[in-house]
Amino acid sequence: MTQDIGHNYYKELIDLQDVEVVEAQFQSLLEVHIESVSDLENWLKDEKDLMIKITEAMTGHQVDFYRNTEDADIKSTYLHDQQVIQPLLMKYKAKLNEKCCESPYLNQLDEKRYGLMRRVRESEIKLFREENIPLMVKEQELCTKYSEIMGGLTVEWEGEEKPFPFIQSQLDHLDRAVREKAYHAMMSAHRQIKPDMDDIMDELVQLRHQIAVNAGFENYRDYMFVAKNREYSVQDCYDFHENVEKHIIPAWNRLADVFKSKLGVDTYRPWDNTAKLMKNPPYSEVSTLMDGVSEILGKTDPYFADRFDYMREHGLLDLGDRKGKSPGGFCTPLPVSGDTFVFANFSPSFFSLIALIHEMGHAVNGYLEFSEHGPLEDYQHRMEIAELYSHGMELLLLDKLDRFYPEEEDFKSAQREELRRAFTMLFGPLSGDLFQHWMYTNPKHTAKERDEKYFEISKRYGLNPVDTSGFEEEIGMSWAGTLHYFEVPFYNIEYSISMLGALQLLENYQKNPEQAVESFKKGASADYNQSIAAIYNETGVSFDFSERTVKRMGEFLEKVIQDIH
Numbered sequence: 001m002t003q004d005i006g007h008n009y010y011k012e013l014i015d016l017q018d019v020e021v022v023e024a025q026f027q028s029l030l031e032v033h034i035e036s037v038s039d040l041e042n043w044l045k046d047e048k049d050l051m052i053k054i055t056e057a058m059t060g061h062q063v064d065f066y067r068n069t070e071d072a073d074i075k076s077t078y079l080h081d082q083q084v085i086q087p088l089l090m091k092y093k094a095k096l097n098e099k100c101c102e103s104p105y106l107n108q109l110d111e112k113r114y115g116l117m118r119r120v121r122e123s124e125i126k127l128f129r130e131e132n133i134p135l136m137v138k139e140q141e142l143c144t145k146y147s148e149i150m151g152g153l154t155v156e157w158e159g160e161e162k163p164f165p166f167i168q169s170q171l172d173h174l175d176r177a178v179r180e181k182a183y184h185a186m187m188s189a190h191r192q193i194k195p196d197m198d199d200i201m202d203e204l205v206q207l208r209h210q211i212a213v214n215a216g217f218e219n220y221r222d223y224m225f226v227a228k229n230r231e232y233s234v235q236d237c238y239d240f241h242e243n244v245e246k247h248i249i250p251a252w253n254r255l256a257d258v259f260k261s262k263l264g265v266d267t268y269r270p271w272d273n274t275a276k277l278m279k280n281p282p283y284s285e286v287s288t289l290m291d292g293v294s295e296i297l298g299k300t301d302p303y304f305a306d307r308f309d310y311m312r313e314h315g316l317l318d319l320g321d322r323k324g325k326s327p328g329g330f331c332t333p334l335p336v337s338g339d340t341f342v343f344a345n346f347s348p349s350f351f352s353l354i355a356l357i358h359e360m361g362h363a364v365n366g367y368l369e370f371s372e373h374g375p376l377e378d379y380q381h382r383m384e385i386a387e388l389y390s391h392g393m394e395l396l397l398l399d400k401l402d403r404f405y406p407e408e409e410d411f412k413s414a415q416r417e418e419l420r421r422a423f424t425m426l427f428g429p430l431s432g433d434l435f436q437h438w439m440y441t442n443p444k445h446t447a448k449e450r451d452e453k454y455f456e457i458s459k460r461y462g463l464n465p466v467d468t469s470g471f472e473e474e475i476g477m478s479w480a481g482t483l484h485y486f487e488v489p490f491y492n493i494e495y496s497i498s499m500l501g502a503l504q505l506l507e508n509y510q511k512n513p514e515q516a517v518e519s520f521k522k523g524a525s526a527d528y529n530q531s532i533a534a535i536y537n538e539t540g541v542s543f544d545f546s547e548r549t550v551k552r553m554g555e556f557l558e559k560v561i562q563d564i565h
Contacts, residue, residue, distance in 0.1 A: 009060070030092075044100070094124070146483075229379070240545050281348040283348050294308050297360065300517060362386060389524045392520055419561045450479070
C-alpha cells in the first residue's frame with residue numbers, strides 16, 4: 001500500500017499518480033477465485049475498500065480544484081484524475097461487473113442486501129461500450145472548462161471588480177434600482193461568456209448523443225434513465241410537468257400578485273421576481289452565518305448542531321465567495337474519512353443562508369448513513385432520496401429563521417420567502433428537466449433554437465407572471481449560468497419530486513415537531529438498498545408525484561403562506 005499522503009479534510013490512501021500500482025490492484029481483484037457465496041461477499045468487500053479509497057482521493061482533488069480553479073498544480077492533479085484515472089476506472093469497473101454478474105453465486109446473495117447492487121451492475125453492463133471511454137473523458141474536460149470560465153467570472157460594480165455571486169446577491173435588494181442594475185450586470189456577464197458556453201454545450205450534446213447511440217439507444221435522454229436506474233418512467237416525468245403546470249403555476253401567479261403588491265410595483269419585471277422583503281442580508285461575515293446556523297440546527301435537534309460544529313472545527317466547510325472559486329454549492333461524502341464536505345460560493349443573501357441549511361441536510365444524512373451502514377457505494381446514491389433530507393432540513397428550520405431576522409416583520413417575510421422557494425423548487429427544476437428532454441431528443445438543434453426553447457419553457461413556468469418584454473434574448477441565454485446542464489445532466493427533476501416529500505414532512509412537523517424530526521432521522525439513516533418508496537415511508541412521507549398529490553401539496557403550501565400574517 002502507498003503511504004498516507006495526508007490532507008486537512010480528506011485522506012489520500014492511494015497514490016493516483018502511480019498508475020501501475022492502481023491498475024495492479026484492479027488486476028488483483030480480477031484474478032481472485034470465487035468458489036462460494038462467502039467468497040463472493042468477501043470479494044465484494046475488497047472491491048468496495050479499493051473503490052472508496054479511489055473515490056475519496058478523486059473527490060478531494062475535485063473539491064481542491066473547485067476551491068481554486070486558478071492553481072496550476074491543483075488543476076493538473078484534477079485533470080490527471082479525469083484523463084488517466086477515470087478511463088482506467090471505467091474499464092476495470094466494466095470487467096469487475098462482468099466478473100460479479102457471471103458468478104454462479106450472485107443469485108444466492110441476500111436479495112434485500114444485494115438486489116439493488118445486482119440490478120445496477122446489470123444495467124452498467126448493458127450501457128458499457130469501450131469506445132465511449134474517450135468520449136466521457138472529453139465530456140469531463142469540457143465540464144472542467146466550464147468551471148474555469150465561471151470561476152473566473154467577475155463583474156464591475158461601483159468601480160470595483162466583484163465575484164459573480166456578489167452580483168447575484170444584489171438581486172435580493174429591496175431597492176428596485178439596485179435589483180435592476182444587478183440584473184443588467186448579470187445579463188451583460190452572461191453575454192460575454194455566451195459564445196464559449198454555446199461551444200461547450202454544442203459539443204456536450206453531440207458527445208452525449210454519440211455515447212447513447214454507441215450504447216444502443218435512440219437518444220441520450222433514454223440512455224440516462226437507464227444509467228440513473230430510475231424507478232419511474234419518461235411518461236411519469238411528462239405527466240409531472242403537466243400536473244405542476246396545471247396546479248402549481250396558477251398558485252404561483254396568485255402569490256406573484258401578492259409580492260407585486262407588497263413591492264408596490266405596477267409591472268412585475270424579471271428583477272422583481274427575485275426581490276426579498278427583508279431589509280438587510282441575514283449576515284455580513286461567514287463566521288456570523290456559521291454561529292447562527294449552528295444555533296438553529298441545535299434548536300431542532302442536538303445531533304444536527306453537533307455535526308455542523310464538528311465540520312466547522314475540522315475544515316469541512318468552505319462557504320465564502322472569492323475569485324477563482326467555482327460557482328454553486330454542494331455537499332460531497334468522503335467515504336474513507338466518514339465525513340462530508342460542504343462547498344458554497346455565495347455572497348451574503350437569504351439564498352446563501354438557505355443553501356447552507358440545505359447542504360447541511362445532505363451532510364446530516366451522510367453522517368447518519370455512515371454511522372449506521374458504513375460508506376455508501378455509488379449505486380446507492382439516488383438523488384430523489386438525498387434531496388428529501390436537504391429540502392426537509394430547510395423546512396424543519398423554517399420556524400427558527402428569527403435567529404437571522406429578529407424583527408417580527410422581517411421574520412415573517414423570511415418564512416414567506418422560504419415557502420416561496422418551495423414553490424420555485426416544485427416548478428423550477430421541472431422546467432430545467434423539460435429543457436433537457438428537449439435538448440437531448442433534438443440533438444441537432446442550433447444555439448438559437450436552444451435559447452428560444454429555454455425562453456419558451458421559462459415563460460410557461462417560473463416567469464409565467466413576469467413581464468419579460470424586451471428581455472427575451474437575455475432570458476433565453478441565461479441557461480448558461482446553470483451548472484447542472486453542463487456537469488450533471490438530468491439532475492433536476494429529483495429536486496421537485498423530493499420537495500413534495502419535504503412538504504409532507506413540514507405538514508407532519510406542524511402537527512408533531514418531535515415526531516417529524518425523529519422520522520427525518522430514521523429515514524436519513526435507513527438502509528439505502530431499499531426502494532425509494534420504502535425510504536420515503538420510513539421518513540413518514542409518500543413517494544408520490546401524481547396529480548392528486550401535486551394538487552394537495554400545492555394547496556397546503558399556499559395555505560401555509562397565507563397563514564403567516
